[in-house]
Amino acid sequence: MKTNFSETKKLFNLPEGIIYLDGNSLGPLPKTAAQKVTQMMESEWGEMLITGWNNAGWMHQPVSVGDRVARLIGAEPGHVVVGDTLSIKVYQALASALEMRPDRRVILSDSGNFPSDLYMAEGLIKSLNAGHELRVVAPEDIAENITDEVAVTLITEVDYRTGRRHDMGKLTAKAHAVGALTVWDLAHSAGAFEVDLMGCGADFAVGCTYKYLNGGPGSPGFIYVAPRHVEHTRPALSGWLGHAAPFAFEPSYAAGDGIERMRVGTPSVIAMASLEAALDIWDRVEMTDLRERSIELSTLFIETVEKNCPMLKLASPRDPAGRGSQVSFHFEHGYAVMQALISRGVIGDFRAPDIMRFGFTPLYLDDDDVLAGCEILTEVMQGKLWDRVEFKIKARVT
């Protein structure tokens, strides 16, 4: 059955007078989330106390919630676990992958990757102190740099600034052809379009749940390990909840079955309840429908902006197949324009040096929202309203 997006829109709390084009940073509040969290706190924590770990199923949540995420990213059920943060999950995936390629020393990434991924890789390399190299190339050069020196690629599928999307299938195949492994960061993919981890043969994938998935600020990260690898991965962050028998309190670590081993410490059950409320909405969504609407919305935005605001230069790929679910424009005064937009209720964001970015999220945005946003943007651009903002910013700084 076709997804009904006018119905899903009603399931979110969208503040009056706001056009929210920043769901790629932080998704909005699902209407049932606070109630679901309150219920968990009062009926489970409040009444069951410590017994909630078994009686309310808290202990099993990282895997059961992981299964709900797995469907959205084309992963095998039982092979995604939710917890910690995306940065921690990057570290886990990279550390495991490097050990699986002990004769290789290169982590290959690109300059379009989100900095935290590069930082975590840097930190790991310094700790290992074994001559590894983080090789960062331009995004368009990544394919040709996948050589047999590469132990693992660390690639964010969608560029957080431009929305440019890598070809996961092709790059994974290239990596496998030279014996390299892949870690895919799905921060701007999960909930943005259909991801097909199984079909692409991805080795590891990681992501967060507070952007397109709408789990709330700081909602947990997730990690996927391909079934063919998981029993051969050693968890570098070997916490007790990844142990084969956490409640045996054995003195030595023994990795748990399958993806369970990628659990570390005690996960936030409160955060998990909010994420579950968000995933209830996702249960109503077909990812192919979502992608179709996302392309319609972003194409409408590009066409309208280019017609009305010729000073803005498209920073995202024009071909929808080459984009995630955001659209970015270059403009010299982009920072001030974004401030002017935000003060008028259109929320996007700015990334240095000159990128204004706008996220398109069919779950709660429709054509009218996009056109209303364009109208305000046009007003700001045609009236050069950023001038006043820049004056204010300078006045504040000096």
Place this chain on the structure above:
Amino acid sequence: MKTNFSETKKLFNLPEGIIYLDGNSLGPLPKTAAQKVTQMMESEWGEMLITGWNNAGWMHQPVSVGDRVARLIGAEPGHVVVGDTLSIKVYQALASALEMRPDRRVILSDSGNFPSDLYMAEGLIKSLNAGHELRVVAPEDIAENITDEVAVTLITEVDYRTGRRHDMGKLTAKAHAVGALTVWDLAHSAGAFEVDLMGCGADFAVGCTYKYLNGGPGSPGFIYVAPRHVEHTRPALSGWLGHAAPFAFEPSYAAGDGIERMRVGTPSVIAMASLEAALDIWDRVEMTDLRERSIELSTLFIETVEKNCPMLKLASPRDPAGRGSQVSFHFEHGYAVMQALISRGVIGDFRAPDIMRFGFTPLYLDDDDVLAGCEILTEVMQGKLWDRVEFKIKARVT
């Protein structure tokens, strides 16, 4: 002003008919917590959306909440940061400490440590692959094993099974005398009694907030680094929120100022709101008063149990100075006794092979609770009610 514990007790949701002696595993629900979380979700996340990171102060929370914890553990303000889980914080502290002692190879711990700490150390050692050794000795032998081979001690101050408390001041001094560093795990200390990190000269400390601090299931961990060290520590888990300028999105990592560098990824703001509600209660508490009441309650428990249930053998130190805020007893049929107790509304827990443990938390327990718990325990022991439970357990297994 003397802490008013009959007032603090009213601030918790305590289920009717339950005597909760397991606050050392998971503290109960503060009455304002659900409301505080709802308010954060609806007024901050719901209304401010992405701008909440600045406008609602979410970005600064790990340090501002850290300051509230700092007071309870005798740490300098501005030197505790909240986030991730205790296991992750153990990893961070250990990794930093080992790098500060590059010529030494021993991590010294004891068999009374919580297994996750040992597991995290094991995992780190394997990753470093540099000949480190995790040396685990009996708790009573720890002092004499602090030699100049030791890079860092990894000690949980209070044994999770027996409640035995190490002398933090003495052991830290011993470590420093031989040039070793200390990582103190305060899982069963923070909120259990006065901790004096500054006075003891501790180097690193870590802990969780879901036990005595009552932050809720999976409430975040925390880490302390002594001011004299923090600028010299390299964060092994070098995530973007520990970067000197997270929003500059620079390609290379540069550690943030002071304790900020121990932040990693995006923290759960929802979990933090619940923890803040719990800390509101702690603001009314003087730690010296708490300790005094804790000793009164646990002494009353020991005396009553020993009088009425001679089959139970005290597993905790008899001297209150040598204990945390829990009391444990050995009994062959301890598991079945604990099941019988729980079915009668007295919640403690069991740790293999034969330990029944009971936590004493003056914030919401008084003499009447302790005596009522003792009465039920006496009933179970004198009536040998565990026999029936053991029969049921066996029947279920076969």
